[in-house]
Amino acid sequence: MAEASAVPLPDYEDAITRNLVRVAGWAVMLLAGTIGVLLMFDEPVAPVRVGLNFVASLVGAATLWLASRQRWKQATHLLVWGVWVSVSLVAARNGGVNGPNLLNYPVIIVLAGWLLGGRATITLVGLTALLFLGFIWADILGMFKPVQVANRVAGAVYLAGILVLTAAATLLSRRSYMSRVQEAQRTAANLAASEASLRKLLRAVEQSPEAIVITDLREDIEYVNDAFVRRTGYEREEVVGRASAEYSSNGLAPAQREGLRTTLARGDSWAGEQVNYRKDGQALIESVVVAPIRQPDGRVSHYVELKQDITERKRAADEIHRLAHFDSLTGLPNRSTLMERLQTLHGRAGRPPSMQHALLLLDLDRFTTFNDARGSEMGDRLLCAVALRLSEILPAQSLLVRVAGDEFAVVLHGLGVDVSLASRHALAFAARLQATLLHPLRLEGDAQDAQLGASVGITLYPQSAGDSAHDALRRAGMALHRAKQAGGGRAAFFEQGMGEAAEQRFRLERELRHAIGAGELRLHLQSQVNVEGRLTGAEVLVRWQHPRDGLVPPGVFIPIAEESDLIVSLGEWVLAHACGLLAQPAFHERRLRLSVNLSARQFRQAGFVPQVRALLASSGADPRLLTLEVTEGLVIEDFDDTVAKMRELAQLGVDISLDDFGTGYSSLAYLKRLPIQEIKIDRSFVHDAPTDADDGVLVEGILSVARHFGLRVVAEGVETQAQADFLSQRAPDIVYQGYLFGRPEPDTQWLARLVPAEALR
Known part of the structure; x- marks a missing residue:
């Protein structure tokens, strides 16, 4: 579009040309009309000559009408060619080369050159030359009559009109010429000023202390100034035509570059800091502004990068910050x-x-x-x-x-x-x-x-x-x-x-950390019996025999162990000693079970199952007599992993017991999927079951679930006969654990009571 606007306008679109068309149109119309009227007074009247002049007058009038309609091209062609034809006919009637009408042709040719341009004028000159040759040939053959001036007034008017039209065309031509000369001078002056401004701008860009890079819309470099060359170490030939991302903004992070492109796509300027790299690999911290370059029609054609080196400023700021902080x-x-x-x-x-x-x-x-x-x-x-x-x-x-x-x-x-x-x-x-x-x-x-x-x-x-x-x-x-x-x-x-x-x-x-390795921990056992009072096994409990403070209750040191990594070491110690205890002949001979509590952290250890396998093998304990107690919370936390480990333990012959059942996340949905063999009713339900209807219903529900899934049931905290009777009436195969049947006691004492009983049998 910009290039099209620079093409010169056709002559008939020029203001002076339009004025010339109007003047010529009026001149032809008035001159031909006047001559036609004057010729009507001749004796005798020559109707052909009169008619031809009126035709020429009509040509002038038609030209003026077309001009009033802004149809300048048609008006121009009609004026030139219409007048030429009319004049040629009149000349042929008035003696050809011997008549006065030949004076019209130079005027018509000048008008053609001014109004129609070179090609039409050459055509007109050629036709005029042919016409003149025809006139000469006809004159040689004597085909033209001698020229007689019948109406001298018409002749004078004709000559005056030709003179006036020639003068008008000449003056308008000169005026147009001078106007164009002045326009050319102004254009030359403007071009000189623009060229001076461009040279000044180019010097400013070239000599700018800040690096300037111009890229096309593909972000390929088209120009870099001297500051860029000095700062980066790249020559112009190395970077021109190459991607800006490789040389000018080679340190820009992908997310930052995407933000830059998004901003430029909106037509906005982007500003920020970049850490780019010189040719030698040295980091260069720059404050960068990237802006679109727009053409006169608003179209973005290029991008310009203005880059200020702030490396030293950043180093100074960092040094100031370092000294201050x-x-x-x-x-x-x-x-x-x-x-x-x-x-x-x-x-x-x-x-x-x-x-x-x-x-x-x-x-x-x-x-x-x-x-x-x-x-x-x-x-x-x-x-x-x-x-x-x-x-x-x-x-x-x-x-x-x-x-x-x-x-x-x-x-x-x-x-x-x-x-x-x-x-x-x-x-x-x-x-x-x-x-x-x-x-x-x-x-x-x-x-x-x-x-x-x-x-x-x-x-x-x-x-x-x-x-x-x-x-x-x-x-x-x-x-x-x-x-x-x-x-x-x-x-x-x-x-x-x-x-x-x-x-x-x-x-x-x-001190607990020291106690685990120093032999200060003790195993205590609490008996488990069936409804007939026969011993079926025991739960393993741990106690701490402190050298200074005596027997430390588990409620004091177990929470501390659970808050630290000691709970794993403590659990490993208990499990190892429980397996050693289970290997005693008394357990094997009477098929007595031992139940060991597991912490969630111990159970989740990656090598827990191999550790149990190794302990059973090294101690010689029967895995079928070992029960590992886990809580409902442990099961829910990572159900799939828990089930997988339980199945591995079941393959070893070890039973799994769900401890404190009913106090956590009891759900038949997951209970059905767990490979467990036993559940333990929490003491909080057992305590009031004979007297509290709600607790009683809960215990009955737990017993019903256990029967449905074929699970052993151990009731914790049985302290009265009423509690025992309540449980036995509803589950004849239940196992009791509580003070009614024995308090926790050291493993040595528990075994000492067990062995004499065996000896008496």
Whole structure:
């Protein structure tokens, strides 16, 4: 479209040409009409001459009518050719070459050249030449009569009209010529100005300190300036015609590039930062604007990339940030970063805390003595070594900070909503920090290893909606001071009561871990009997014989084991010793069963079934006498995996019992699919079954389900004869377990009672 608009208009579309058509039309109409009228007064009247002049007048009138209708092309052709034909006829009538009408032809040819262009004018000249040759030939043959001027007034009018028309055409031609000359001068001036502007723009683009890249709509490079060449190391020949993604924006991530293309597709400009790469592979950080280039009709034809090198600016900003937020010696975050992190963890002001975090302040014991003895340089190296050692054990998303001197801080994230459990986690990590630092540190340039203890102050954060980072730091500082006053190498909570409880639970966990391998655990057995009072087996229970505190109840240490990984070790110990006990001859001879409780975490161990197989093989225990008790919650958590493991155990001959049946997710749908042989009624149902109708109905329902599926039933917590009678009336084959038939007792005592009974039989 833009190219078409540059084609010159036809002559008959020019304003001056239109004026010439109007003037010529009026001149022909008036001149021919006037002459025709004057010729009517001749004696005698020449009707052909009169008619031909009126015809020419009509040609002029028709031309003016077409012009009024804006039909300029038809008007122009009618004027030139109509007048030429009329004049030729009149000339033939008035003596040919000897007549006065030949003066019309130069005027007609000039009009043709001006109005119709070169081709039509050449045609007209050729026809006129042929006509003249015809006139000459006719004159030689004497075919023309001598020219007689009958009406001199008409002749004068004719000559005056020709003169006026010639003058008008000449003046209009000159005016058009001058107008076009002026237009050409203005165009030349504009072109010169445009060329100067373009040269100026080109120099600005070429000499711009910022890289400029122009691509086509396929993102292929068409132009790069000198700054791009200098900055990237690529020559123009290497990049022109190649994809921008390979050279100009080669560091743009796929998601970022997709966003750029989406923005450009909307016709908008894109701005952002890019990390691109020079030819030598060096990273180049650039602030980039990519904008569409539009043609006059609004069509986008190219894209331009304006790229500012901000590598040094980013490095300076990073350096400023590092100096403001990081310790120059160790490279760890500093106190400023610590305060920002604590403030971020507090959450929205005015809201109670929904998640507990912990702040630990750590101070190296005897660091001053070390610094004085080894020198400040070795002291600095020790601090760097400590920072590296602590970083190695730092949990994910936690923060390690060098506060000042030999004081470090650790922020533990997301310890849960339970304050007691969060305190235990914090205290456990403090112990881990202290144990880590007790390992010798080798310092460069020092033949002797360094080994320093550390005191730790602990506080949970935030403790209230109004708690602040400064308050937390103050509490941790006071706790650290108390730990150092206690002699060093200690960890202390600022919250005295909570700290003592956490310390006690942590101490129990640590001592339980020791007890498993130190032989402090004991097996206790609680008998299981049938309705006739005959012993059928026992449930294995574990007790902890603490060397200082005596027999620790399971309700104290079992929850601690379940909160940590100790429950797996504890379960493995119980299962191994139960298999050893089951291998005793008394169990085999009387076909007495042993039931062992399993924790969910132990059952989910990948090697649990092979472990059971190995224990049975090594101990010689009969797998058909072993019952493993699992809870309903364990079954539901990962049903398919649970069923698969139960089937493997069943193939070994081991029975599975569903413990505490009815208290969890009891469902006939999954009970039908479980490869179990036994269910245990929870003591909460047994206790009130004889007196509470609801509990009684529940027990009856459980017994009915067991009969339907052919399962053994063990009732826990049978403590009265009424409970036993209620159960036996509804299930004659039920097995009792409870204080009515025996309390848990050490395995040695239980076996001692069993063996004499065997001996008397």
